[in-house]
Amino acid sequence: MSRHYLSIDIGGTNMKSALIDRSGNILSKTRTKTPKELSSFLAAIHEIVAEHQHDIRGIAFSTPGKVDTHTGKISFGGALPFLNGVSLKDELAEAFDLPVSIINDGKAAALAELWLGNLQGVDHGAAITLGTGLGGGIILDGRLIEGAHFQAGELSFMLNASRNADSEKVDGLTVQQLYGFSGSAVAMIRQAAEQLALADLSDGETVFDAINQRDARVWPLFTAYCREIACVILNVQSVIDLSCYVIGGGISAQDIVIEEIRRQYSQIQESLPLLKQTLTTPAIRACKFQNDANILGALYQFFLLLES
Known part of the structure; x- marks a missing residue:
């Protein structure tokens, strides 16, 4: 056979x-x-x-x-x-x-990294995929965690209640206050393309050409986006104490994405010394597989x- x-x-x-x-x-x-x-x-x-x-x-x-x-x-x-x-x-x-x-x-992406990628040999790690929302998979004791309801790693539904949003509120909050919106790579690319007045609002290649040149029209938007992802990592880290996070999704092929997420994570730690003193900094690297x-x-x- x-x-x-x-x-x-x-x-x-x-x-x-x-x-x-x-x-x-x-x-x-x-x-x-x-x-x-x-x-x-x-x-x-x-x-x-x-x-x-x-x-x-x-x-x-x-x-x-x-x-x-x-x-x-x-x-x-x-x-x-x-x-x-x-x-x-x-x-x-x-x-x-x-x-x-x-x-x-999202869990499949984590398993690929655990099997043959950049989570090989990692007992406590996670994969975060940057796309329309935030996909993810969490590895504990060398095994994928699915959760009691098969929902573990659904990072898009983490709530950033302090985030401002102009949309219609539901019970005092808005769906834009979920990290699946503020952490959406697709939305970030679209917003950057609008700032650059591009005809194609999904033209990630041109957007990242501008980002890599630190174009003032899009650089603040990009750094704010990376700070959102750094906050997600920090929030997860405070709960389950992982040693490594691998970042996937199309934009993770851009070296500057991982570099800036690391920089934003470090800045958060420096601004809140208690975090730096208490939480061990995990490795943050790109996924092997795209x-x-x-x-x-x-x-x-x-x-x-x-x-x-």
């Missing part, structure tokens, strides 16, 4: 699928647009699996939303709300005689759950 596995990363815009061997070598990879309604989505998944079903030992999924890794049931679905209540495990079991595992995308993190981490979850 083949020693290969199919790993599928379901994103809000694209679905990436890869044929991977037991050592984590990616043998082939494809990408397609993610359908926006359930029946088309399931048809696309069935087509991908059918293409490889005779060459694989199992299927691993990474998906947005809260995921019960035992039942395979997805709740909420994040950017794909039609996934709410869907169990891909049950769905595929009816059509294919193959084992299936499913995990949240675009392939979720497909690799999803497969590692398959191994942990079904082949350990």
